[in-house]
Amino acid sequence: xxxxxxxxxGMTLFRRRLLETGKELSFLATKMAMEDxxxxxxxxxxxxxxxxxxxxxxxxxxxENLLDxxxxxxxxxxxxxxxxxxxxxxxxxxxxxxxxGVADTALVVCEEKMGSCFPHPQTAFQxxxxxxxxxxxxxxxxxxxxxxxxxYMTVHDxxxxxxxxxxxxxxxxxxxxxxxxxxxxxxxxDDVLNxxxxxxxxxxxxxxxxxxxxxxxxxxxxxxxxxxxxDPIFIDGVGWNIDSTMWTNRDLYFPRYVANAAKMxxxxxxxxxxxxxxxxxxPYDPFDYKELHxxxxxxxCDKGQAPILTREGVTQRDGDLPVCPSGGLLGVGNPIAATxxxxxxxLYWQLxxxxxKRQIPTDPQIGVGQAWxxxxxxxxxxxxxxx
Amino acid sequence: xxxxxxxxxxxHTDFNSMTPELGWKEFMFEACQKAxxxxxxxxxxxxxxxxxxxxxxxxGFSIFDExxxxxxxxxxxxxxxxxxxxxxxxxxAYMQILTGQMNIVAIEAHSKISDLLTFGDIGLFAYDPIFExxxxxxxxxxxxxxxxxxxxxxxxxxxxKTNEKERIxxxxxxxxxxxxxxxxxxxxxxxxxxxxxxxxxxxxxxxxAEYEANISIENVMNSEYLFKPVKKLDISxxxxxxxxxxxxxxxxxxxxxxxxxxxxxxxxxSETPWLSxxxxxxxYATMASKMxxxxxxxxxxxxxxDIAEVDDRFSYKELQHLEAIGLSEPGEAxxxxxxxxxxxxxxxxxxxxxxxxxxxxCFEATGLQKALEIVTQLxxxxxKRQIANAQTGxxxxxxxxxxxxxxxxxFGRE
Numbered sequence: 158x159x160x161x162x163x164x165x166x167g168m169t170l171f172r173r174r175l176l177e178t179g180k181e182l183s184f185l186a187t188k189m190a191m192e193d194x195x196x197x198x199x200x201x202x203x204x205x206x207x208x209x210x211x212x213x214x215x216x217x218x219x220x221e222n223l224l225d226x227x228x229x230x231x232x233x234x235x236x237x238x239x240x241x242x243x244x245x246x247x248x249x250x251x252x253x254x255x256x257x258g259v260a261d262t263a264l265v266v267c268e269e270k271m272g273s274c275f276p277h278p279q280t281a282f283q284x285x286x287x288x289x290x291x292x293x294x295x296x297x298x299x300x301x302x303x304x305x306x307x308x309y310m311t312v313h314d315x316x317x318x319x320x321x322x323x324x325x326x327x328x329x330x331x332x333x334x335x336x337x338x339x340x341x342x343x344x345x346x347d348d349v350l351n352x353x354x355x356x357x358x359x360x361x362x363x364x365x366x367x368x369x370x371x372x373x374x375x376x377x378x379x380x381x382x383x384x385x386x387x388d389p390i391f392i393d394g395v396g397w398n399i400d401s402t403m404w405t406n407r408d409l410y411f412p413r414y415v416a417n418a419a420k421m422x423x424x425x426x427x428x429x430x431x432x433x434x435x436x437x438x439x440p441y442d443p444f445d446y447k448e449l450h451x452x453x454x455x456x457x458c459d460k461g462q463a464p465i466l467t468r469e470g471v472t473q474r475d476g477d478l479p480v481c482p483s484g485g486l487l488g489v490g491n492p493i494a495a496t497x498x499x500x501x502x503x504l505y506w507q508l509x510x511x512x513x514k515r516q517i518p519t520d521p522q523i524g525v526g527q528a529w530x531x532x533x534x535x536x537x538x539x540x541x542x543x544x
Numbered sequence: 545x546x547x548x549x550x551x552x553x554x555x556h557t558d559f560n561s562m563t564p565e566l567g568w569k570e571f572m573f574e575a576c577q578k579a580x581x582x583x584x585x586x587x588x589x590x591x592x593x594x595x596x597x598x599x600x601x602x603x604g605f606s607i608f609d610e611x612x613x614x615x616x617x618x619x620x621x622x623x624x625x626x627x628x629x630x631x632x633x634x635x636x637a638y639m640q641i642l643t644g645q646m647n648i649v650a651i652e653a654h655s656k657i658s659d660l661l662t663f664g665d666i667g668l669f670a671y672d673p674i675f676e677x678x679x680x681x682x683x684x685x686x687x688x689x690x691x692x693x694x695x696x697x698x699x700x701x702x703x704x705k706t707n708e709k710e711r712i713x714x715x716x717x718x719x720x721x722x723x724x725x726x727x728x729x730x731x732x733x734x735x736x737x738x739x740x741x742x743x744x745x746x747x748x749x750x751x752x753a754e755y756e757a758n759i760s761i762e763n764v765m766n767s768e769y770l771f772k773p774v775k776k777l778d779i780s781x782x783x784x785x786x787x788x789x790x791x792x793x794x795x796x797x798x799x800x801x802x803x804x805x806x807x808x809x810x811x812x813x814s815e816t817p818w819l820s821x822x823x824x825x826x827x828y829a830t831m832a833s834k835m836x837x838x839x840x841x842x843x844x845x846x847x848x849x850d851i852a853e854v855d856d857r858f859s860y861k862e863l864q865h866l867e868a869i870g871l872s873e874p875g876e877a878x879x880x881x882x883x884x885x886x887x888x889x890x891x892x893x894x895x896x897x898x899x900x901x902x903x904x905x906c907f908e909a910t911g912l913q914k915a916l917e918i919v920t921q922l923x924x925x926x927x928k929r930q931i932a933n934a935q936t937g938x939x940x941x942x943x944x945x946x947x948x949x950x951x952x953x954x955f956g957r958e
Contacts, residue, residue, distance in 0.1 A: 217601040217669035257642035531610040
């Protein structure tokens, strides 16, 4: 197996960007990643696209439509897709292009344009349900995740205040992010607790905002990486795992699919004790409780302990285990697949010391990124290491 | 040293024009179960990774990946969706095995296209919303003909205010491309009709085929022009099917009691999505085939390849693709057709399965249908349509209108 290095990353501003098409967003991120790495289009062998439901843009075979924006015309190109998990899964697909030896250099582009979905991107999610069993109930995602959040809070006797701390931390962290949509340096727990109730216990500030944006990464073999940089960052472990479609038959308090994916990635990366060896984490945080849920799924703490770590400040940027130093989805925004910018590009920027104001002060060596998708069933995990 | 990868299991459902009695989950279950039995494996223990090839709009869901794991045996296992033709899934599995982290990978692709009431209107959503969709209408039309599967009774939500105004069917692009192909190569419409006659006749020897027919060139020529010069019988009719493959590394093959067919080379490529700037010469297939031949160590495809299954969703596409992947000189495919080289006993038997024209358009499963035939032939399980002593075969697929993407896979007995 070839060792796979990351040599460049790019990420656009996350906003409702009605003036730009998905192709243009992909182009912007791709250009940034190429300029960051110094690599040219002709040196890129293959391209991987990550993008979530076609229904957001109303474009069938969206991958085909986006390809020229991602520098993929006249190149081998493939789009992978597993709902929200795509943001970490697309770089995993990039990883196997290079690790297999089939490509020397692969470009990974993740794009999402939710803003054009009228009246709200939630309407695209009306079609993610089983047509026979779920759809007659007219569910939506906030309703669904309220049930999961409630279950998590009930099993571990967690207070809403402790969960709100995650939203506060991430929105404050996002203040240093140039792409951030909802940074807020002054937000408090009371702000979160006093925000509008969407579906109890989910309140408005517990949720990340829908957004438009794109991000890109350049992956290559170790040999090639040494030509472009003295300090490449490596993808040493990847894992992905899916649980049953029948979410009603599962206990939602623990994401066992994330745990399986994490075990796969840690094994590949040779990590024996993740709690000791991993310096920082970027778990997927579309809702504030999800960061806690996923920290437990990533085996970085015991079940039910993540709120305690958060309360004690362990997960702050200067804590022992910085979590979502980017500002996560809650602070930077949630253009589904394009959150590769926070979950994977951020690992690269932090490990290579390019994170600017967001830089973790303790010189991190190993980071883990994770995403979550489909109907609460897909876990995707990536482990990156310096040198 | 690169690992070798083999096909160790194949499975598929019946090919049917309509399947109201079955759900997509039952379809996928049947194909996968047959493939696992063929390979002699237990999916919950032996398969390291599962791949489905699906596209949301064909399935009628926003995130189809959700609905995959249970029926393919992938619960709490690595499983993902590739938005592409089945051959792209095969290539993904190939790469996963080459990383050394996976030993056995299962791939599934299916078509449940009969569930779609508004096939043509869904197809239009694949055109660029700003530059290309406006040219598709609504326009005045006397009769809505559209896809052969589109009945007059089907609802037409995208139609204009009156019944006389309709959106153009997305297959109009095939009309433009066929016109270009005919002019460029000097091929005649009759020669394209001959492809239809050949493939529908071949389909008689394939018990899976849904659209076998004993027709003449005149029958094809007399069928109505839908997208001139594309006639009704030049178009492959839609079919429902699920197809599953199991790939294994060389080490894993040794532990299984199977007759391995080796996946020797694989390539895929995409042209620009813009209709106005693409080649219209199936350049995607040329690029993909070069990559696949290089990987397989094939220097002279015309000599080294014994059998071909190329995408023939429109009759001219078979000839165009044969030229694009280097199995014929540019513009010469019609001569191979006329001289019988593409027949069962010819020098390069092509679409002996019946192809998409004889079996039906399998949508994202088209590539796996092509691969299925090659593997069946190389295993010598093809019955009446068996090619004698075939050693190397090539399967080629295209993602269909209006994409410019395709893949090529080379299989061999050794």
